[in-house]
Amino acid sequence: MKLLMERASCYNRVMIQDIEPKVFYNQYEPVSPRPGDPVFVFMQKQVMAVRKPDSIVEFPTAGEFIRRGLKENLQYLFRIDDKPYFLFLPDMYAGSAGRDLPAFADQYEFIPLTEVRKTSDMAEMFACMTGFHLHTWYDKNRFCGRCGKPLTHSSAERMLRCSACGNMVFPMIAPAVIVGVTNGEQLLMTKYAGRAYTGWALIAGFCEIGERVEDTVRREVLEEAGVHVKNLRYVDSQPWGVDSNLLIGMFCEVDGDTHIHMDREELSRAVWVDRADVPDMKDNHSLTGYMIELFRTGREQEQV
Numbered sequence: 258m259k260l261l262m263e264r265a266s267c268y269n270r271v272m273i274q275d276i277e278p279k280v281f282y283n284q285y286e287p288v289s290p291r292p293g294d295p296v297f298v299f300m301q302k303q304v305m306a307v308r309k310p311d312s313i314v315e316f317p318t319a320g321e322f323i324r325r326g327l328k329e330n331l332q333y334l335f336r337i338d339d340k341p342y343f344l345f346l347p348d349m350y351a352g353s354a355g356r357d358l359p360a361f362a363d364q365y366e367f368i369p370l371t372e373v374r375k376t377s378d379m380a381e382m383f384a385c386m387t388g389f390h391l392h393t394w395y396d397k398n399r400f401c402g403r404c405g406k407p408l409t410h411s412s413a414e415r416m417l418r419c420s421a422c423g424n425m426v427f428p429m430i431a432p433a434v435i436v437g438v439t440n441g442e443q444l445l446m447t448k449y450a451g452r453a454y455t456g457w458a459l460i461a462g463f464c465e466i467g468e469r470v471e472d473t474v475r476r477e478v479l480e481e482a483g484v485h486v487k488n489l490r491y492v493d494s495q496p497w498g499v500d501s502n503l504l505i506g507m508f509c510e511v512d513g514d515t516h517i518h519m520d521r522e523e524l525s526r527a528v529w530v531d532r533a534d535v536p537d538m539k540d541n542h543s544l545t546g547y548m549i550e551l552f553r554t555g556r557e558q559e560q561v
């Protein structure tokens with residue numbers, strides 16, 4: 258653990274999953290909710306909470322649901338140290354989540370997950386982002402995709418089963434790459450077209466079925482920026498629950514022609530940025546921010 262912490266501080270590596278010395282336990286060991294346990298209620302990409310000073314958000318507690326006879330709607334998610342987290346799942350036939358909020362929802366605000374990312378409590382932020390990933394999965398899997406009957410939760414593991422046809426549905430994780438393309442003292446930086454996030458980013462994209470991660474990197478860089486790459490190196494990875502991703506970070510070097518042909522559907526900017534002009538991203542908590550920071554501080558060649 259000490260080593261982990263030293264590594265984190267040495268590389269400014271404070272990503273959403275870096276909650277040490279706390280420990281995340283994702284094993285499905287459901288416990289009965291206690292009155293003080295936090296509950297996530299999501300609506301689109303927002304979570305029900307109240308704002309506290311110092312950028313802290315506070316989530317509703319299980320007691321508020323239990324008092325109103327909604328205990329059965331609380332789904333165990335995971336725990337951090339000995340603190341379990343729950344998800345509010347509305348009744349299956351009442352409609353889709355978000356339209357069926359608990360009656361006391363008006364006592365709270367719905368705070369965008371992008372704002373929750375700015376909270377100073379890393380463990381709560383990570384729990385919220387990961388809770389959203391599970392919420393997305395539970396919400397999209399009320400019924401069997403094969404025969405249409407309701408799915409029920411396994412008591413032994415995080416798996417939904419169809420008692421009619423035996424279909425088993427496991428949590429979905431979508432692997433995607435984040436790519437830092439370098440050209441000596443320059444980094445290929447991008448801005449997305451038509452997205453809420455308007456800051457600097459790197460080339461990124463989903464792994465396609467039947468594709469190796471390395472081939473995803475080559476294809477995405479070619480599609481988005483029109484350049485070829487070589488010398489691919491793994492950097493780090495990051496669970497990114499907002500989009501159900503596991504992000505895989507790779508650095509690589511431009512191979513041959515450095516002229517950028519930008520994909521205007523995906524991007525609004527794609528440019529070579531000199532190291533001295535690369536923005537400071539160390540408070541971003543993302544793999545993208547971490548990789549940009551590695552380049553800015555001249556450490557992209559280091560074995561991390």
Ligand SMILES: [Zn+2]
Nearest residue numbers: 401404419422
């Ligand atoms: Zn079925």
